Amino acid sequence: MQKIASIASTITLALALSTGALAADKLKIGFVYVGPVGDFGYSYQHDQGRLAMQKALGDKVETTFLENVPENDSERSIEQLARTGHKLIFTTSFGYMDPTLKVAKKYPDVMFEHATGYKRDKNVATYSARFHEGRYVIGQIAGKMTKSNTIGYVAAFPIPEVVSGINSFYLGALSTNPNVKLKIVWANTWFDPGKEADAAKALLAQGADIISQHTDSAAPLQEAEKAGKLGFGQASNMERFAPKAQLSAIIDDWSGYYTARAQLALDGKWTSTDTWDGIGKKMVIMAPFKNMPDDVKAMAEKTTAAIGSGALNPFKCPVLDQAGKDQCKAGAAALEDGQVLSMNWYVKGIDDKVPQ
Amino acid sequence: MRIDLEPRAGRSRIAEWVAPVGALIAAMLIGGLLVAALGKSPVQAFFVYFVDPLTEAWSLQELAVKATPLVMIAVGLSFCFRANLWNIGAEGQFIIGGAMGGWIALLTHDGVGQSVLGSWWIVPAMLAFGAFCGLLYALIPALLRVWLGVSEILTSLMLVYIAQLFLDYMVRGPWRDPKGFNFPVTVNFDPVATLPMLAPGGRLHAGVALALIVALAAALVMARSLFGYEVRLVGSAPRAARFAGFSESKLTLAVFAISGALAGLAGICEVAGQIGQLQPSISPGYGFTAIIVAFLGRLSPIGILVAGLVLALTYIGGESAQVTMKLPFYLTGAFQGLLLMCVLAADVFTRYRLVIQTGRRA
Amino acid sequence: MIEAPVSKDQAAAEPLVRIRGVTKRFGSxxxxxxxDLDLFAGENHALLGExxxxxxxxxxxxxxxxxxxxGTILWRGAAVALKNxxxxxxxxxxxxxxxFSLFDNLTVAENVALSLPRTESLKTVPDRISDIASRYGFALEPDRPVWTLSAGQRQRIEIVRCLLQDPHLLILDEPTSVLTPQEAEALFGVLDRLRGEGRALLYISHKLDEVKRICDRATVLRHGKVVATCNPREESARSLAALMVGSQVKDVKAAADRTYGGERIRVDGLNLPAGDMHGVSLQSISMSVRGxxxxxxxxxxxxxxxxxxAALSGEAAARDANAIRFDGGAVGADGVTQRRRRNAAFVPEERNGHAAAPDFSLSENVVLSRHAESGVTRSGFVDYGRAQNLAGSIISSYDVRKAGPDPAARTLSGGNLQKFVVGREILREPGVLIIDQPTxxxxAAAAAAIRQAILDLAARGAAVVVISQDLDELFEISDRIAVIHMGRLSEAKPAGAVTREEIGLLMAGTASGDARAH
Known part of the structure; x- marks a missing residue:
């Protein structure tokens, strides 16, 4: 009897030690993705960031990810990570905002990082990227490269991130081509190659010779390639899907941020912060400028550098809305971050309405 | 040689219940081979998938929460399917129920309208209104079928998209949280507009108890009431049902009303118990998954209760396997497909006997 | 086992088909x-059995x-294993x-062509049909669409289909069940010619008179075994029936003196349009049946x-409530349940799927037609205990043979399920009974029991309408007989004062008055 008890306790001890040893040595870090890692777009880039962080910090961290987690049933998945010893958890989609906060309340010792949201807590930080900076650059390229003066734009959902992207893109295009026209199609999906391709086809049929996109699959770009037209990659470098059509791509690069935040957690210096970085901090990277003349390339490189140094702000004042009213606060040099983060209006010149 | 399926003379009740269990075991064995092929331990996977979630209070609770919408919808669908009517649009009825029930929470946000009656009525009103709107939404395909002979399969399915776009529109527009930076979500529901929790601190909301009551009540109605008899008879022998004096039109409306109301109730329970606000999408496809649950449960309410829990187990076990064993997400989907295939195969073998004939007779 | 009377010629000849020790099991x-069975060229061999x-x-x-x-099947002495x-x-x-497996919207020739190999040209088919029709002396127009043809003509298409293949053995499954007596006569002529050409016929029937008239030998099956092979001409219908059933069949006895009560069923000028394009519309149907x-x-x-x-049962309600009256009450516009509440009972033709739900147990099937009765349902719930008791009394009163305590309806043999269904209605003691194709x-044994139950019910004062295609049956149990043809009902005549020929002519649509006038 005693023997059995001792064996049992030995096993229990061994188990406790083995898991305990892991927990003591390594910081367990969890990631929750909205799409499949294999989307080669949004979730793929987050996973690239995870892998880069893993490589940079090596044995000090152990990472886990859950993919394809639906936003409306995510609370359990996030808690699953929190209760299995993950001390730093990145929830990488807007819809995880309230579930993340709910779980964070239950696990005050766990550090949470929520992407693209606006609600924070003492153990919930937020982070996002100034994607619109990249859109200004590709807008300028599009303005230069279009022959029909018509540019197509496949958009996902009318949320501020997408609307500010459209505005920034259009302002960029207007700065290089005063005659440019923008045609927008709402695909109402982040990731649906079929719907995205249909939207691109419709735009091409309406005379667009450049396709820009704010949806996650390579389908719109591939449609441009098939039609012998031009386009831009989204979230990731999609050159391999459309070597002749891709002019550039806005790459979300989370590796620096993830590595830095994990290092802070390891050092015990993590605090809840709100991060919104762009080209300057290399959270947004422009893919190599290709399929364009040298002068356009030089211009694009110059603009990128200017935005990175802070010399150029896409939303420099005045910024006129469709009614012609200046949306800038009195005396401001550019729109405030809060205004960009809640943008639901188009700038003057866009011949369309924001869906309400 | 030829392979034939010969009908079995009699079907035993025991076989009908043993078959799904056998199917589950077969699916586990094949799943184990897949895990082994991925270079992981099938034994550990078995424990992570099926044993651990059943031995911890937290995961048991999550199991019940995840199974709740599936069971409620599937119980309703079983009435339709038993009567050979194909309501494929439970997803839409779920969304409408969640949206319209949630609307009451938005109307009463911050104490509005509570000066006279207080707040006790809000949750019951949300549940009732959600169920009622799901019912009305389900009556559209039922009436189109009864009046015009339109296939309910197509209309109920197409109404799903209308419901999704309706909720999407409302959440982006009229119902949007004014302080939400234009993001498409409503305000968080007040505590008085949220389902009470059955256990403090957890996520076990009152909807779980409702699902249990719904399943038990449906089992009683199906087995003992004249209405349940009518449903089964219309599905089993429609001409005999006409001879019995039952009206197919009335029954069509009744079963669609029941399944719509239960889907709507499931929707509002999910919104008021789990999500706590309205979003552009409130369902990861529960209305469609429930169709599988209904058939796995052999269209019997108690069977559905079990099937709902089994399917919820595969979701939660699948997540555990992703976290602790780094097994791929797609294994969960593959296993669910495998399970359905095995159940269907088992079904065939309870009805038919496999006969392999060789050239011996010649 | 009775010795097989094989003629000397046949004994010398090689049988066309020789079946030896053939057993077929479905599960247990x-x-x-x-x-064991031998079929010879040039014989018409009857296969009899319940x-x-x-x-x-x-x-x-x-x-x-x-x-x-x-076991083995030998064709001209060689064992064969037929796959299809x-x-x-x-x-x-x-x-x-x-x-019949015919497409109603196609012509005769098109239907025939469907069964021919693909290499056949459709152009030659009409000629080949006409050839065969003239050789065997029957009329068949190749270009007529099938839906315009009578049952007898449709059967000829099936026969032509077979004959185009020049068969040595022709199997006919209950071929006269859908024919008028006159059409049946024509068929017998064709069969005689086929036999004369040296073809073998295997003739399945339960009509013993027919078998006695046209068949040379008969093999009787009972419970899957051959119990006799005999010359039917030397047997009586009664002795053949005894072989089939294994015991003497009781005669159905009507009460010596029938006394009639008041009018219980009255139908006045009932019109009902056809439900679908292949249905028949009822035209000014009138009848009156006394208790x-x-x-x-x-x-x-x-x-x-x-x-x-359907019109009498209420499955298809008439527009005019007064068109149908049960015990004086206008029920024409009522549904089935309301008519049952007026103490009427109905037995449709099809047992499986109409009178009974095949997958439901017997006690559940009691509920099917009796759920409106107090006691069977109470405040919306079914009293399955009561239903079981009722099922038990039906089973014992009508000698329903079944396996297990409360089996599914489909596990019962046809006769036993029919006894159950008839018993379910008659045990209610209805005042009005409408019964379609009761047997x-x-x-034979079950048929006799059912007919007796119908007569006994009438003797207790009920009014009964029996719709049947079996003339023997109608003559056996009816007081009066009417004929339905193309949706019109003839005047009912006393069964004792009308001949089979007269009824046959009415069935074929020829007014009996004309036939009698000559």
């Missing part, structure tokens, strides 16, 4: 048990539809099924019998 059920005796199973094995579990009907047809075996009286409705299948039953496909 043995449908055919060690069957429902469920194994006739269909045996024939399906000969035609290649199913394979025997044990195509192989059987290639050998020279043809079969005419009881239920204690049995009215027989004769007719060839498809002349409005189902529609008449269709039912073995």
């Amino acid at each position: 059920f043995t449908a055919n048990d060690n069957i 429902n469920g005796a194994g006739k269909s199973t045996l024939v399906k094995m000969i035609y290649g539809l199913i394979a025997p579990t044990e 009907p195509e192989e059987a047809r290639a050998l020279g075996i043809g079969m005419v099924f009881q239920h 204690g009286e049995v009215l027989g409705v004769a007719g060839i299948a498809g002349n409005g019998q189902s529609e008449l039953f 269709w496909g039912v073995d």
Whole structure:
């Protein structure tokens, strides 16, 4: 009897030690993705960031990810990570905002990082990227490269991130081509190659010779390639899907941020912060400028550098809305971050309405 | 040689219940081979998938929460399917129920309208209104079928998209949280507009108890009431049902009303118990998954209760396997497909006997 | 076992088909048990037996539809293993099924062409049909669409289909069940010619008079075994029936003196449009049945019998409530349940799926027609205990044979399920009973029991309408007989004062008055 008890306790001890040893040595870090890692777009880039962080910090961290987690049933998945010893958890989609906060309340010792949201807590930080900076650059390229003066734009959902992207893109295009026209199609999906391709086809049929996109699959770009037209990659470098059509791509690069935040957690210096970085901090990277003349390339490189140094702000004042009213606060040099983060209006010149 | 399926003379009740269990075991064995092929331990996977979630209070609770919408919808669908009517649009009825029930929470946000009656009525009103709107939404395909002979399969399915776009529109527009930076979500529901929790601190909301009551009540109605008899008879022998004096039109409306109301109730329970606000999408496809649950449960309410829990187990076990064993997400989907295939195969073998004939007779 | 009377010629000849020790099992059920059977060229061989005796199973094995579990089938002395009907047809075996497989919207020639190999040209088909029709002396227009044809003409299409393949053996499954007496006569002529050409015929029937008239030998099956092979001409109908059933069949006895009460069923100028394009519309149907009286409705299948039953039962309600009256109350616009509440009972033609739900247990099937009764349901819930008691009394009163305490309806044989269904209605002691094809496909013993139950009910004062295609049956139990043809009902005549020929002419649509006038 005693023997059995001792064996049992030995096993229990061994188990406790083995898991305990892991927990003591390594910081367990969890990631929750909205799409499949294999989307080669949004979730793929987050996973690239995870892998880069893993490589940079090596044995000090152990990472886990859950993919394809639906936003409306995510609370359990996030808690699953929190209760299995993950001390730093990145929830990488807007819809995880309230579930993340709910779980964070239950696990005050766990550090949470929520992407693209606006609600924070003492153990919930937020982070996002100034994607619109990249859109200004590709807008300028599009303005230069279009022959029909018509540019197509496949958009996902009318949320501020997408609307500010459209505005920034259009302002960029207007700065290089005063005659440019923008045609927008709402695909109402982040990731649906079929719907995205249909939207691109419709735009091409309406005379667009450049396709820009704010949806996650390579389908719109591939449609441009098939039609012998031009386009831009989204979230990731999609050159391999459309070597002749891709002019550039806005790459979300989370590796620096993830590595830095994990290092802070390891050092015990993590605090809840709100991060919104762009080209300057290399959270947004422009893919190599290709399929364009040298002068356009030089211009694009110059603009990128200017935005990175802070010399150029896409939303420099005045910024006129469709009614012609200046949306800038009195005396401001550019729109405030809060205004960009809640943008639901188009700038003057866009011949369309924001869906309400 | 030829392979034939010969009908079995009699079907035993025991076989009908043993078959799904056998199917589950077969699916586990094949799943184990897949895990082994991925270079992981099938034994550990078995424990992570099926044993651990059943031995911890937290995961048991999550199991019940995840199974709740599936069971409620599937119980309703079983009435339709038993009567050979194909309501494929439970997803839409779920969304409408969640949206319209949630609307009451938005109307009463911050104490509005509570000066006279207080707040006790809000949750019951949300549940009732959600169920009622799901019912009305389900009556559209039922009436189109009864009046015009339109296939309910197509209309109920197409109404799903209308419901999704309706909720999407409302959440982006009229119902949007004014302080939400234009993001498409409503305000968080007040505590008085949220389902009470059955256990403090957890996520076990009152909807779980409702699902249990719904399943038990449906089992009683199906087995003992004249209405349940009518449903089964219309599905089993429609001409005999006409001879019995039952009206197919009335029954069509009744079963669609029941399944719509239960889907709507499931929707509002999910919104008021789990999500706590309205979003552009409130369902990861529960209305469609429930169709599988209904058939796995052999269209019997108690069977559905079990099937709902089994399917919820595969979701939660699948997540555990992703976290602790780094097994791929797609294994969960593959296993669910495998399970359905095995159940269907088992079904065939309870009805038919496999006969392999060789050239011996010649 | 009775000795097989084989003629000297046959004894010398090699049989066309020789079946030796053939057994067919479905699970634990043995449908055919060690069957021996010889078929010779130039003979018309009857296969007799009750429902469920194994006739269909045996024939399906000969035609290649199913394979025997044990035993051999020899064709001209060589063992054959037929995988499918195509192989059987290639050998020279043809079969005419009881239920036709014809496309109503296609012409005769197109239907025939469908069964021919693809290499045949459609152009030559009409000529070949005309050839065969003239050789055997029957009329068949190749270009007529099938839906315009009578049952007898449709059957000829099936026969032509077989004859185009020049079969050595022709199997006919209950071929006269859908024919008028006159059409049946024409068929017998064709069969005689076929036999004269040296073809073998295997003739499945339960009509013993027919078999006695046209068949040379008869093999009787009982419970899957061959119990006798005999010359039917030397047997009486009664002795053949005894062989089939295994015991003496009771005669149905009507009460010596029938006394009639007041009018219980009255139908006045009932019109009902057809439900679909192949249905029959009822036109100004009138009838009157008194208490204690049995009215027989004769007719060839498809002349409005189902529609008449639906109109009387309430499955298809009439527009005019007064068109139908039960015990004086206008019920024309009522549904089935309301009419049952007026103490009317109904037995439709089809047992499985109409009178009873095949997958439901017997006690559940009691609820089917009796849920409106107090006691069976209470405040919306079914009292299955009460239903079980009722099922038990039906089973014991009507000697329903079944396996297990409360089995599914489909596990019962046709005769037993029919007894159950009839018992379910008669045990209610209805004042009005409408019954369609009461003994269709039912073995002789069960048929006798059912007919007796109907007569006994009438004797207790009920009014009964029996719709049947079996003239023998109608003459046996009816007080008066009317004929339905193309949706119109003739005037009812006393059964004792009308001949089979008169009824036959009415069934074929020829006014009996004209026929009698000559």
